Amino acid sequence: MTKIRLQNLRKTFGDVVATDEVNMTLQEGELSTLLGPSGCGKTTLLRLIAGFYAPDHGKIFFDDRDVTCVPPHKRNTGMCFQNYALWPHMSVYDNVAYGLKLKRIKGMKFTKSAIDKRVMNVLSLVRMEGLEQRHIHQLSGGQQQRVALARALVIEPDVLLLDEPLSNLDAKLRLEMREEIIRIHRELSITTVYVTHDQHEALSISDRVAVMDHGYVQQFAPPKEIYSNPQTVFVADFIGRCTFVDGTVESMNGYIRARIPSNQIISGKETIEGYPFEVGETVKCAMRPESLHLMRTDPQDNEITGKVTRTIFVGDALEVYFSVGDISAQARLDPDSTVTTGDTIHLYAPRGDVMILPVGGVEALKKVPGHPLFAESGPASAACAA
Numbered sequence: 007m008t009k010i011r012l013q014n015l016r017k018t019f020g021d022v023v024a025t026d027e028v029n030m031t032l033q034e035g036e037l038s039t040l041l042g043p044s045g046c047g048k049t050t051l052l053r054l055i056a057g058f059y060a061p062d063h064g065k066i067f068f069d070d071r072d073v074t075c076v077p078p079h080k081r082n083t084g085m086c087f088q089n090y091a092l093w094p095h096m097s098v099y100d101n102v103a104y105g106l107k108l109k110r111i112k113g114m115k116f117t118k119s120a121i122d123k124r125v126m127n128v129l130s131l132v133r134m135e136g137l138e139q140r141h142i143h144q145l146s147g148g149q150q151q152r153v154a155l156a157r158a159l160v161i162e163p164d165v166l167l168l169d170e171p172l173s174n175l176d177a178k179l180r181l182e183m184r185e186e187i188i189r190i191h192r193e194l195s196i197t198t199v200y201v202t203h204d205q206h207e208a209l210s211i212s213d214r215v216a217v218m219d220h221g222y223v224q225q226f227a228p229p230k231e232i233y234s235n236p237q238t239v240f241v242a243d244f245i246g247r248c249t250f251v252d253g254t255v256e257s258m259n260g261y262i263r264a265r266i267p268s269n270q271i272i273s274g275k276e277t278i279e280g281y282p283f284e285v286g287e288t289v290k291c292a293m294r295p296e297s298l299h300l301m302r303t304d305p306q307d308n309e310i311t312g313k314v315t316r317t318i319f320v321g322d323a324l325e326v327y328f329s330v331g332d333i334s335a336q337a338r339l340d341p342d343s344t345v346t347t348g349d350t351i352h353l354y355a356p357r358g359d360v361m362i363l364p365v366g367g368v369e370a371l372k373k374v375p376g377h378p379l380f381a382e383s384g385p386a387s388a389a390c391a392a
């Protein structure tokens with residue numbers, strides 16, 4: 007099993023900074039996802055790990071081996087793309103065997119029977135046994151995806167890299183294949199990097215999620231941590247739902263107290279360990295819909311008053327949309343709640359559930375001494391000879 011360490015990576019294309027200041031360590035056997043909107047740099051980062059791009063600067067280690075300038079075929083990574091890139095007129099067997107036929111171990115080619123054994127094993131792993139003689143164009147989308155996975159796995163890679171592997175599948179197949187990837191990862195425990203723009207996919211399969219925006223990894227943490235302690239406004243907004251209220255810090259004493267435009271005070275927790283809030287600083291007070299309640303449970307709860315603009319009954323909850331001054335807010339209440347459009351509503355949010363975030367995004371995180379994502383600075387010179 008292989009640990010992947012990325013150190014101060016930067017990759018540009020002309021004037022476009024595709025990814026920058028990436029510092030993270032993916033543990034052995036871990037399944038990590040790169041999650042973020044289209045164009046945020048996920049594929050670029052994955053291709054840096056695979057070796058298809060050389061970084062402008064920074065380093066990549068597989069365990070203690072510096073692979074920054076090692077070509078892709080010498081990194082022993084298995085890769086699987088969105089569009090499979092299978093050979094349509096070759097059989098399943100030949101598609102999977104192809105990589106092995108080219109591969110040599112210590113200068114030796116694989117024997118025919120060694121190839122056969124490996125191909126049949128991996129086809130059984132992805133549950134495609136019996137279909138080895140089919141041609142690719144005779145397979146469903148889900149089956150093609152299984153073949154693409156088998157082809158990535160047959161070389162017994164140290165690292166498995168998957169770039170939006172399920173995005174060509176319909177919703178039902180996507181769920182099924184997601185479970186398959188989890189199962190296969192569990193069986194093989196290969197260090198895996200999985201790219202997706204789908205937050206549900208990322209949260210459901212990952213040990214840890216790297217949330218990216220504009221080329222930066224803004225947070226790298228387990229799904230629950232990302233949801234409960236987002237480190238930037240972008241992360242809080244991208245993962246799950248959130249209402250944001252502008253505030254100005256009044257005091258910091260365990261909880262942060264911020265004055266909001268209606269002249270009320272909101273108290274909340276800080277989610278960034280070690281961030282130096284200052285009195286007078288502009289912040290965002292962020293609240294998840296499920297953090298707002300009709301009843302006060304503690305005298306310290308924040309009270310939010312608004313006017314209901316719409317309610318939606320969704321079975322297990324009543325979603326309530328309401329306005330607080332200019333802000334549109336949302337709450338997720340008990341399905342039996344008798345709240346209707348036009349009502350003035352008083353809701354209560356415990357201090358520990360309100361999140362107070364600085365507005366500076368990544369720049370704010372850099373103010374945290376020793377921050378794990380931004381503390382490391384590396385050489386700014388070219389990483390590899392052209």
Ligand SMILES: Nc1ncnc2c1ncn2[C@@H]1O[C@H](COP(=O)(O)OP(=O)(O)O)[C@@H](O)[C@H]1O
Nearest residue numbers: 019022023024043044045046047048049050051
């Ligand atoms: N080969 C390339 N040449 C020029 N620009 C590129 C190239 N690849 C990616 N980019 C740019 O880099 C940024 C990140 O792209 P990419 O890594 O593909 O994002 P994602 O996979 O998150 O959608 C985008 O602005 C994209 O247009």
Ligand SMILES: [Mg+2]
Nearest residue numbers: 045048049050
């Ligand atoms: Mg991409």
